Amino acid sequence: MEFSLTEEQVAFKQEVVRFARAEIVPRCREHDLKEEFDFESFRKLGEFGILGLHFPEELGGSGADVLTTVLAGEALGEAGVDGGLTLAYGAHSFLCADTILRNGTDEQRRKLIPKLASGEHIGCMGLTEPDAGSDVAAMKTTARRQGDRYVLDGAKMFITNGPIADVAVVYAKTQPELGHGGISAFIVEKGTPGFTAGPPLVKMGVRTSVTSELVFAGCEVPAANLLGREGQGFLMAMQTVEWDRSALLAPFVGSGTYLLQKCAAYASERTQFGRPIAAFHATKQKLASIRVFTEAARSLVYRIAWCKDQGRPLNHLEAAVAKLFIGDWSLSPINDAVLLHGGYGYCHEYDVERVFRDSRLAPIGGGTSDIQKMIISKLM
């Protein structure tokens, strides 16, 4: 075992923190309040190279390993970038683009990946349905082969970037009688007749990401838009949700450090009973709870990144453990950060309430905590 980061990795992470603090964080509060996606910040993520960090250089990426990619996510959280933007980035880069990168033909990759890497195109991924969330295999969306086309019918629900996406990776059943073995994945581009996105849903947190329903009504896509082969969709989805359970968790780890910084600053300034509240044991205990959670979560997220870098395609146990821990264990320390700020912690201006709201997605998105427990218990 060896737990050190290379000098380049440390320097890169610091560089991302600096970039995000200067270019993105100043815009987060306002966009969160207005529940608006920040196109400008998204474009800047593309310019800086974050959107395509782990894509090959010849396709507009930087060829980074998974650990470095995870460090970038952690750095965004550490700088104070809101969970909406990091979710939008995750859904775009990992759930959509990475699926195309891993399973697409050369032509599909050459056509789409460079634009996704730069941020010129925005991507989304549609797996969940109104009546099939945890039970993915119960999805009802179908894709019928008709000559050189597939016809998609059905609906997807809670799709991050849904209303703004240029490209969607959509899972549908090509052979419904086969259960999950009959699921396939398709590329559906914006403007395809029969494909519409619903209005953005009003959410508790991650409010700068736009989430909506996607509707497919006789939506015809060329057969060439099939990703991989028919019936491979479930495996692709499982590989994809592993990103949900690794790189998408990294900003939560970073936001632990962000909270520590905010809390330390506030605790030093805020005086009660003639002393800064930092002097009270109860304050230090709250700082400790945030720090302990952050360190524990960091180990788990780095581990799953490392597993992926070893070329292990599926790391169900490691991914489920990381997702379960961060989902379920983040509540108390983040709550502590809010409490440490007293009444101001409840107000938008101090940002900790936003982190609290954003963090509540952790035990839901990408498979609920219950589903992680189901996976772990089956592997025990």
Next chain:
Amino acid sequence: MDFDLSQTVREELRVLESLDFPASDDAQDGNPRPLAAALGRAGYFGPGSRTGSSPDGAIGVIAAIEASTCRAAAGALGIEAGVRLLAMAVDTFGGPEPRAALLGPLRAGEMIAPVAFREAASASKAAVLQTAATACDGGYHVTGTKVGVVWPGEPDAVAVAASCGEGRAGLFVVRSPGTAAGISVTKVGGFGAGVTVVRVACESCHVAAADVIGPVPAPALYGALELWEDLTLLGVANGLTRLATTRALAHAKQAVVAGKPLLAHQWAGYKAAELLAQQQTAQLLAYRAAWSAASDPSAARALVDCARVFCTETAIRVTQEAARIAGADGAGLDADISAAAALALLLQILGTPVENAKLRIGDDVLRSWGSPAA
């Protein structure tokens, strides 16, 4: 980065797993000698990687403590506190005489000698120990009171940490503490954990110069003892967590309830999953802390404190939750899980008490962000 245990550590663990553990050591006030000797013969206390001085060796030590705790919970804590701690101190700080006299018997597991370090008023600030040693008669007189000392069986000696003035300190080895003059040992409670915890009071207790480790700069000695003690407790905590998880899981797989294995019932399966997730998280954090402690001890303190808090609290939670899975009909009333639960409670107040560790983490956070209140 590399998240796999090294080949060396895996091989050492394999040897440990194949070792016969004397059965009696987990009993209340058990005799630690058979276990210490068996482990000593297997090279458990060093030399080589077992001294924990390299990052890989440090992980190996934590992993070994975890594994032996899993086999003999209270017994493992006894021999860690009663053998390895002093062996590490002698190896690091001892001059030729104590090295020659102590290192061999300790590493062979033939000498039991706990370290009496913590004091009532200094749980979080080991640097301000009150116990003092004054030079006299070709040796020293030691005076002061130590608390929370794990006391395995009837030890051959006790190494009392004391300040010698002018910023220096040492470990003063009092032989035959049960009968030696100037030293009294009083048993205190131990949550029924099968471990005896004592208070050691010295009043002008004479120690020969040959039995002194040091004097050395006090911060170096105290810092090292504190770190090793806390790292040991991480290994023990994780051993208890693993023991409870393993036992609960074995029960849940084997017990049939309403026609199917208990594990297939959602409440039990999900609870078992929570235990495993916590076990893995604690283990990873402890390995990282041990690795950091050997790579850069001065920077590792905060991470060790985080691991100390997390692993101990995890052990307390997991041993209790495991008992719920095991139930009265399973291992809940069996000595393994219930003893592990009791020992987990004890762990929180040994070494750096968990609440003190939290305050220290809080201070470290304030310091790292430049807070004037730190």
